[in-house]
Amino acid sequence: xxxxxxxxxxxxxxxxxxxxxxxxxxxxxxxxxxxxxxxxxxxxxxxxxxxxxxxxxxxxxxxxxxxxxxxxxxxxxxxxxxxxxxxxxxxxxxxxxxxxxxxxxxxxxxxxxxxxxxxxxxxxxxxxxxxxxxxxxxxxxxxxxxxxxxxxxxxxxxxxxxxxxxxxxxxxxxxxxxxxxxxxxxxxxxxxxxxxxxxxxxxxxxxxxxxxxxxxxxxxxxxxxxxxxxxxxxxxxxxxxxxxxxxxxxxxxxxxxxxxxxxxxxxxxxxxxxxxxxxxxxxxxxxxxxxxxxxxxxxxxxxxxxxxxxxxxxxxxxxxxxxxxxxxxxxxxxxxxxxxxxxxxxxxxxxxxxxxxxxxxxxxxxxxxxxxxxxxxxxxxxxxxx
Amino acid sequence: xxxxxxxxxxxxxxxxxxxxxxxxxxxxxxxxxxxxxxxxxxxxxxxxxxxxxxxxxxxxxxxxxxxxxxxxxxxxxxxxxxxxxxxxxxxxxxxxxxxxxxxxxxxxxxxxxxxxxxxxxxxxxxxxxxxxxxxxxxxxxxxxxxxxxxxxxxxxxxxxxxxxxxxxxxxxxxxxxxxxxxxxxxxxxxxxxxxxxxxxxxxxxxxxxxxxxxxxxxxxxxxxxxxxxxxxxx
Numbered sequence: 001x002x003x004x005x006x007x008x009x010x011x012x013x014x015x016x017x018x019x020x021x022x023x024x025x026x027x028x029x030x031x032x033x034x035x036x037x038x039x040x041x042x043x044x045x046x047x048x049x050x051x052x053x054x055x056x057x058x059x060x061x062x063x064x065x066x067x068x069x070x071x072x073x074x075x076x077x078x079x080x081x082x083x084x085x086x087x088x089x090x091x092x093x094x095x096x097x098x099x100x101x102x103x104x105x106x107x108x109x110x111x112x113x114x115x116x117x118x119x120x121x122x123x124x125x126x127x128x129x130x131x132x133x134x135x136x137x138x139x140x141x142x143x144x145x146x147x148x149x150x151x152x153x154x155x156x157x158x159x160x161x162x163x164x165x166x167x168x169x170x171x172x173x174x175x176x177x178x179x180x181x182x183x184x185x186x187x188x189x190x191x192x193x194x195x196x197x198x199x200x201x202x203x204x205x206x207x208x209x210x211x212x213x214x215x216x217x218x219x220x221x222x223x224x225x226x227x228x229x230x231x232x233x234x235x236x237x238x239x240x241x242x243x244x245x246x247x248x249x250x251x252x253x254x255x256x257x258x259x260x261x262x263x264x265x266x267x268x269x270x271x272x273x274x275x276x277x278x279x280x281x282x283x284x285x286x287x288x289x290x291x292x293x294x295x296x297x298x299x300x301x302x303x304x305x306x307x308x309x310x311x312x313x314x315x316x317x318x319x320x321x322x323x324x325x326x327x328x329x330x331x332x333x334x335x336x337x338x339x340x341x342x343x344x345x346x347x348x349x350x351x352x353x354x355x356x357x358x359x360x361x362x363x364x365x366x367x368x369x370x371x372x373x374x375x376x377x378x379x380x381x382x383x384x385x386x
Numbered sequence: 387x388x389x390x391x392x393x394x395x396x397x398x399x400x401x402x403x404x405x406x407x408x409x410x411x412x413x414x415x416x417x418x419x420x421x422x423x424x425x426x427x428x429x430x431x432x433x434x435x436x437x438x439x440x441x442x443x444x445x446x447x448x449x450x451x452x453x454x455x456x457x458x459x460x461x462x463x464x465x466x467x468x469x470x471x472x473x474x475x476x477x478x479x480x481x482x483x484x485x486x487x488x489x490x491x492x493x494x495x496x497x498x499x500x501x502x503x504x505x506x507x508x509x510x511x512x513x514x515x516x517x518x519x520x521x522x523x524x525x526x527x528x529x530x531x532x533x534x535x536x537x538x539x540x541x542x543x544x545x546x547x548x549x550x551x552x553x554x555x556x557x558x559x560x561x562x563x564x565x566x567x568x569x570x571x572x573x574x575x576x577x578x579x580x581x582x583x584x585x586x587x588x589x590x591x592x593x594x595x596x597x598x599x600x601x602x603x604x605x606x607x608x609x610x611x612x613x614x615x616x617x618x619x620x
Contacts, residue, residue, distance in 0.1 A: 001497045003504055009492040294488045297449060298502045298549075299477020301470050379449045383484070384440075 007311045010288070018316070021280045025320025026327065028273045029355060032266055033328025036354055037345040039262040053112065054221055055247040056228055057210040059238040062250065063088075065207035066237045074211055077227055079219030084108035085208035087197065090157035091190060093143065100189040101153060103197035103208075106132075112214045115179045116187075122147070122174030130196040133170035136187025140175045147172055153190070158201040185336075210247070270362070278366040281313050285370035292374045293382030306375035313367025314360075321359035325352060395422030396557070396589050397446055402455030402465075404441050404612075415441045416612045418455070425556070428583040428590045430600035433609035439593045440561055442609065446591055447559040448476045459557060477505045481550025481588075483579075485562035487542040489534040489549075496521065496530040499548045506553065520548040523586075524578060540571035547578060551588070558582065560592040564599050576602040 012018050056074060058064035065087070074083045084105055091101030106126040110116075118134065126132050133153075135145055145151060152169045159166050170192055178184035198205055213228070215221060225241035232239045242250075285292070295305055329347040336346045347355075399421040405414040415438045423429050423446075431439045444450040445457055448464050451472075457465045459479065467475055489498045496517050503513040521527045524544040534542050543563060550558055560579065564572035580602050582588045592603060600606045608615040 001493070001500050001504070002510075006490075006493070006497075006501075006504070009490075009497070013492045290488060291490055294482075294484075294490075295501075296473065297447075297476065297482050299473050299475075299505050301473045303470075380444050383449075383488075 003308075004311075007308055007315060010284075010308070011312050011315055014284075017280060017284075021277055021316065022320045022323075024273060024276050025317060026324040028269050029321045029324025029358075030328045030331070031269055031324075032358060033325045033347050033351060033355060034332060034345060035262045035266055036351045037328070037332055037347050039259050052215055053244050054213040054215065054225055054228075054241050055210050055244055056213060056239050056241045057247070059229075059240045062210050062247070065204060065209055066211075066239065068206050068208055070211065070232070070237070070239075073231060074213060074228060077213075077224060077231070079216055079221075079224040079227075080213045081216045081219075082108065082111050082214045083211050084112040084214075085194070085211050087194060087204070087208045088157075089153075089190075089192060089197065090155045092154040092156055099139070099153065101133075101155075102189065102191055103194040104191045105194050106134075106191070109191060112212050115183045116176040117179055118174050118176040122176075125173035126191075126193065129171055129173050130193055131169070131171050132173040132196075133190055133192045134174035134176055135172060135190045137175055137177050137184065138187045139190065140172075145172055145175070147175060155201075158197075158204060160200055161202045162200065164202065212244075213241075270358070274362065274365055277313075277316065277362070278369070281309070281316075281366050281370045282373075284312070285309055285374055289377065289382050290385070292377055293379045296377065296379050297383070302375045305377070306371045309371035309374045310363070310367045313371070314363040317359050317363040317366065321355060321362070325355040394424065396425040396427070396460055397421070397423035397591070398456070398458040399442075399446070400456040402442075402445065402452045402457060404438070404445065404450070405453045414453075414612065416445075416452070419612070419614060420455075421607065421614065423589060423591060425589055426583070426587050428580065428602070428604045429592070430603035430606040431591065431593045431609060432595070432597070432600055432606055433615070436611075437609040438612040439609050443559050443561055443591060443593050446557075447480050447482060448472050477502060477553065479555050479557060481547075481553070481555045481558045483543070483546050483550050483558060483560040483563045485565040487534070487539075487546045487566075489542055489545055491534050494531050494533055495526060495537065495545045495548075498534070498545055499552050502549060502553045516552055517548075520552040521545075523551065523582075524548045538571075539567050540574060543567065543571075543575050544578065547575070547582070551582065551586075556587075556589055558588050558590045560590060562593055562595065564594070564596060569598075572596070572599065 056066075056070075058066045068085060071083055071085065074080060085108070087103040089101035089103055091099035093099050106123065110123050116136075122134065126134050133151065135151075139145075149172050150169050151172050152167060154167050156166065160168065176187060178187050194208070213224065215224060221243065228241045229239050292305055295308070296302070325347065329352075332346045399419055402416055402419045403414060404416040405412050407413075419438075419442065431442060433439050441450070445452055445465075446459070448459075448467070452465050455465065456463060462475065462479075464472065464475060490501065493501070496514075499517045499520050500513050503516060506513075508516065517530070518527060521530055524547050526541060526544050526548065529537060529541060529545075534545070537545065547563075558579070563579065564575050567575060576599055579590055579592070583590050583604075590603070592599070594600050
């Protein structure tokens with residue numbers, strides 16, 4: 001027998017209680033892993049995009065369209081190599097599956113976003129087909145789309161000018177891939193031809209939601225952003241220029257402050273967990289007062305007895321936490337595969353890091369008070385049942 | 387009457403008092419007690435409830451410290467030792483036997499006996515050997531893998547005695563070791579303690595209410611109201 005063995009023997013002295021406590025820790029860390037992963041995506045943004053592009057949108061919100069007439073001014077701004085524009089289409093596939101559909105200028109899109117890889121012939125077809133659309137590989141695979149098919153996509157915003165219907169149809173002329181594994185996971189967007197959209201929709205003409213500015217090598221992104229925003233200051237269409245990362249965060253936050261929601265859910269989960277596990281540890285120590293006194297009688301120091309109790313709390317939280325995070329990793333990877341990469345919540349190393357930190361903090365939070373109680377036990381009082 | 391001096395005694399207690407705070411009251415349990423216990427002695431401490439027997443035993447075993455006075459064991463002034471030092475001293479010098487055995491229910495008999503050895507630098511193999519020897523001494527080598535709930539009261543007490551002797555201390559302090567046992571089993575345990583005293587040279591101080599149990603000791607000290615009342619025996 002070792003001291004570690006002794007700790008584990010005590011931990012599982014009441015198997016049902018320990019198992020139930022472990023289950024609650026597992027569920028809490030499963031939630032923690034998945035939600036924190038989600039939070040990380042929403043807050044961290046796709047770091048791999050780098051700062052080689054800027055996004056210009058209306059100052060208030062990207063949902064407020066800005067005129068296409070800004071394009072030449074933007075492109076002539078010092079430090080800007082090329083600019084393109086994107087308009088949110090509000091695409092819906094079949095009954096009510098939301099799609100990421102943007103109306104873009106095909107050629108500019110190709111030049112500003114080199115990470116999307118597609119044969120030249122398909123880019124050409126996209127430029128030349130007014131009703132053309134291209135789709136990311138993951139999305140096309142998910143719905144079994146093939147080049148040449150007519151894809152019916154409804155818009156939940158824009159009716160057609162010709163018949164007032166929001167049911168649109170586009171010709172799939174290309175399927176693009178990502179330039180590497182990370183971008184490949186994000187091949188879930190549809191691009192349609194802005195020229196056609198602009199003419200055929202009922203009320204939005206000559207406007208777009210945002211511009212993407214490809215910067216010249218070595219350009220000062222901050223300076224470019226300030227120059228652009230200054231250019232449109234006090235005009236009817238004031239702008240806000242930011243990095244893609246900030247834009248992506250803002251885009252995701254349209255559905256609410258994800259970080260705040262996640263933090264509150266996790267706070268509730270962990271607060272409950274602290275009560276449950278803390279109570280288990282306190283009860284476990286209370287039941288063993290005479291045994292702890294005997295340990296001290298045999299010559300175990302106060303600090304060693306404190307260590308035993310803390311180690312038990314640590315082992316309980318570590319086993320439950322690691323199993324929970326492990327399950328979250330498996331489930332996250334499964335959800336990501338099952339959604340064709342659209343639901344990218346595979347646990348990243350930073351989320352694991354936060355999980356391990358949470359395990360340590362929880363171990364201390366639930367173990368410290370009972371451990372201190374064990375440490376302070378007076379042998380004669382404890383043996384006498386006082 | 388309270389003074390029994392012997393310079394060669396293993397345990398030397400000099401003018402020891404012990405008082406406790408009970409609410410706002412200070413209660414003195416031992417009043418200037420002086421006792422010597424020679425090496426290899428087997429002493430029974432008797433007396434009515436509240437006479438201070440267990441308090442004295444706790445002081446001798448280093449579980450508590452006196453309010454005043456001196457206690458030396460094997461020349462070591464244990465009344466001057468503090469927390470960690472006292473724990474270290476106990477682990478190397480004293481074996482404890484309790485009325486209710488106080489075994490760890492989650493450990494097997496051998497696990498319980500091995501527990502004090504976790505405080506030593508012995509290897510796992512050396513610990514195992516020591517445990518086997520201790521269990522053989524108490525006649526329970528065949529129950530090594532049994533947990534306390536699978537043992538009778540007498541067997542549990544034997545395991546407790548094995549735990550007390552496994553690190554080979556010179557001194558055993560026993561608090562009512564037969565208080566929870568029937569007469570036959572109690573006699574077996576007392577014979578075992580007697581054997582440890584006579585054959586292995588252990589010095590034993592035993593608190594008991596049972597005159598028959600005290601009969602197994604070399605001598606009996608009677609305490610009354612925190613003072614030594616009389617001495618019976620050699």
